[in-house]
Structures are given as C-alpha cells and as structure tokens.
Amino acid sequence: MENLVIYIISDSLGETGEQVAKASIGQFNLKNYEIRKYPYVLDKQFLDEILNDAKFQNSIIVYTLVDLELANRTSKFCEENNIPGLDLINPLIDSIRSRTNLSPLREPGIIRKLDEKYFKRVEAIEFAVKYDDGKDSRGLVKSDLVLVGISRTSKTPLSMYLANKNIKVANVPLVPEVPVPKELFEIPNKKIIGLTNTPEKLNQIRQERLKALGLSGNANYANMQRILEEIEYAETIMKKLGCPIIDVSNKAIEETAGLIINIMKENGLRVYKGFLNS
Structure with missing residues (x-):
C-alpha cells in the first residue's frame, strides 16, 4: 500500500x-x-x-x-x-x-496564548507555595515581591491571591526569636512590603485560631503582651528595610492586594496587565 x-x-x-x-x-x-x-x-x-x-x-x-x-x-x-x-x-x-x-x-495562536497565561499562573501559585512562611530564603531573590509581617497578618492568603495575578510572591514571618534571613537585606527594598495589624485584632484572630486547633486561648501565642512585643519587633525590622507598611486590620484581601499592586506600579515593578482582571 x-x-x-x-x-x-x-x-x-x-x-x-x-x-x-x-x-x-x-x-x-x-x-x-x-x-x-x-x-x-x-x-x-x-x-x-x-x-x-x-x-x-x-x-x-x-x-x-x-x-x-x-x-x-x-x-x-x-x-x-x-x-x-x-x-x-x-x-x-x-x-x-x-x-x-x-x-x-x-x-x-490565541489558544497557545491562553495556555501560556494559564501555565504562568500555575507557576506563580507553585512559587507562592514553595516559598511560603519563610520555607526557603533563596526564593526571596527570585520573587517579584516579598511580604513580611508577624503571624496572622494575611501573608499567605495575600501571596496566593497575588499569585493568581501572576505575581511571584515569597513571604517571611517576623518572629523575635528567629533571625531574619540575610537575603531580605540583599534585595531592593521596593520589592518588600510589610504587613501589620492592630493588637486587638491580632489577639482576637489568634484566640480563634487556638480554639480551632483545640488549644487554650491563654497560650502565649495570643497573649497581648507577646503580641505587642512582636509588633514592636516587626516595625523595627520594617524600618531597617525601609519598606512600605500596610495595616490589614480592616481590609479585605482584595483591598490589600489592590494597594500592593498600586505600590508595585509606583515603584516601577513589573505587573502583568493581562492577569489583573482575571
């Protein structure tokens, strides 16, 4: 044949x-x-x-x-x-x-372009997961943006939300007993944004978190004096970094993300327009 x-x-x-x-x-x-x-x-x-x-x-x-x-x-x-x-x-x-x-x-080629958009979003989400909560400080250099703040300041949900906008985000928890990664001081401070919250709001959120875990609300994690110490420590680090600070206490994730994107634009950082409305 x-x-x-x-x-x-x-x-x-x-x-x-x-x-x-x-x-x-x-x-x-x-x-x-x-x-x-x-x-x-x-x-x-x-x-x-x-x-x-x-x-x-x-x-x-x-x-x-x-x-x-x-x-x-x-x-x-x-x-x-x-x-x-x-x-x-x-x-x-x-x-x-x-x-x-x-x-x-x-x-x-429009299908290929849509596929590229999808895979870039997936890449950003995987990045956010890999470099969440200070897991690997090497990711700070590779990121588009780094979020810093004490526990329960919405670092992780904001990282994931921004990842869906194709922004590669790493986040670093600021804990008095844990040294700040040296990479944080090696990257441009315009790539860093600090997150904070009011002591009262943090106390409420942390107590609810402890209850959800079946733990006592009297734990040091939710102690007001401890929270005040963490906030003071975090503010000291953020001032050294020279980064903008956003109070997330009365803001939805979408609102805070919008502020972050505006700051990125003002600082001349790359923001992927095709993803902002997706």
Missing part, C-alpha cells in the same frame, strides 16, 4: 491537528504513514509550497487556519486536486458565531 502522508497545516503550533491525526490513525492497523506538521503558516507563499508538495503524495490535509483567506485557499486546493481536506476550526467558529451573534477575533 502506498505510504499515507497526513499534512498538518496551522497558523500556530499545529498541536491540535497533530493530536487529532494521531488519535484517528490509532483506530487503524496502519504501518505506512507519515505526519508532516507545518506550524506558523501565515502567508500564501508558504501555504502554496506545502499544498503543491501534498499534490504529489497520497495525502490528507488537516488544517487549523483562522485566516479565512488561507483556509478558503486550502479548501479550494483540496477540492480541485481531489485531496481529502479537514478544516478543524472554522466550522466550529461559524457555529459559535451563529449561536452568539458575536464576531470571531480571527487571531492566530
């Missing part, structure tokens, strides 16, 4: 067409075949070269071209040369348009 050649023609990576071709081939006990993938086909000249090559093969053409001129050119070529052609994207685009009365963007 003559070798079957499946041409994958795409204005992006061509992965969709390739996966469909492989899934279909898997339904046959087919030994003599070849998949030729042509990504980033964005002009007529390149397209015509591929099509003319396919004309002299035992070929099938699978294409994902959102440019209608290129898609129609491919369809016409297949029809004129009696080559099976499969448009994987435009029939569905047309169906969505008819059901929604919306106009398609016709932007090549």
Whole structure:
C-alpha cells in the first residue's frame, strides 16, 4: 500500500491537528504513514509550497487556519486536486458565531496564548507555595515581591491571591526569636512590603485560631503582651528595610492586594496587565 502522508497545516503550533491525526490513525492497523506538521503558516507563499508538495503524495490535509483567506485557499486546493481536506476550526467558529451573534477575533495562536497565561499562573501559585512562611530564603531573590509581617497578618492568603495575578510572591514571618534571613537585606527594598495589624485584632484572630486547633486561648501565642512585643519587633525590622507598611486590620484581601499592586506600579515593578482582571 502506498505510504499515507497526513499534512498538518496551522497558523500556530499545529498541536491540535497533530493530536487529532494521531488519535484517528490509532483506530487503524496502519504501518505506512507519515505526519508532516507545518506550524506558523501565515502567508500564501508558504501555504502554496506545502499544498503543491501534498499534490504529489497520497495525502490528507488537516488544517487549523483562522485566516479565512488561507483556509478558503486550502479548501479550494483540496477540492480541485481531489485531496481529502479537514478544516478543524472554522466550522466550529461559524457555529459559535451563529449561536452568539458575536464576531470571531480571527487571531492566530490565541489558544497557545491562553495556555501560556494559564501555565504562568500555575507557576506563580507553585512559587507562592514553595516559598511560603519563610520555607526557603533563596526564593526571596527570585520573587517579584516579598511580604513580611508577624503571624496572622494575611501573608499567605495575600501571596496566593497575588499569585493568581501572576505575581511571584515569597513571604517571611517576623518572629523575635528567629533571625531574619540575610537575603531580605540583599534585595531592593521596593520589592518588600510589610504587613501589620492592630493588637486587638491580632489577639482576637489568634484566640480563634487556638480554639480551632483545640488549644487554650491563654497560650502565649495570643497573649497581648507577646503580641505587642512582636509588633514592636516587626516595625523595627520594617524600618531597617525601609519598606512600605500596610495595616490589614480592616481590609479585605482584595483591598490589600489592590494597594500592593498600586505600590508595585509606583515603584516601577513589573505587573502583568493581562492577569489583573482575571
């Protein structure tokens, strides 16, 4: 049997067409075949070269071209040369348009861009988890932002919230008995934001935390004198760092995150616009 050649023609990576071709081939006990993938086909000249090559093969053409001129050119070529052609994207685009009365963007590679956005967010979330609560001080140098503060000042939830905005955040707890990591003084202070809370609010939150853990509310963790000492210690460190300080006592996570993003912009730090409304 003559070798079957499946041409994958795409204005992006061509992965969709390739996966469909492989899934279909898997339904046959087919030994003599070849998949030729042509990504980033964005002009007529390149397209015509591929099509003319396919004309002299035992070929099938699978294409994902959102440019209608290129898609129609491919369809016409297949029809004129009696080559099976499969448009994987435009029939569905047309169906969505008819059901929604919306106009398609016709932007090549948009799926890949969406995928990149997703994976960058995942990367930022994994970063926040890895460098949460001072687990590894080496992450401070790699971060876009470092949050510092005593326990129960919303460091972790803020880190995760900002990670969903594609900001790589590390956070460091400030505890009088634990030395501050040296890396904190080696990074630009514009990358650091201090978080604080009122003694009364901290006392309330910590007592509730102890109750949730089944512990006595009289523990030193929730002792007012201890809280005052921690706040004083944290403020001393933050002043040495020269970083802005945000009082989170009466703010929702979203509000504090908004303030942080504004500070980052004012300090000339990179903020990923495409993620701020996601």
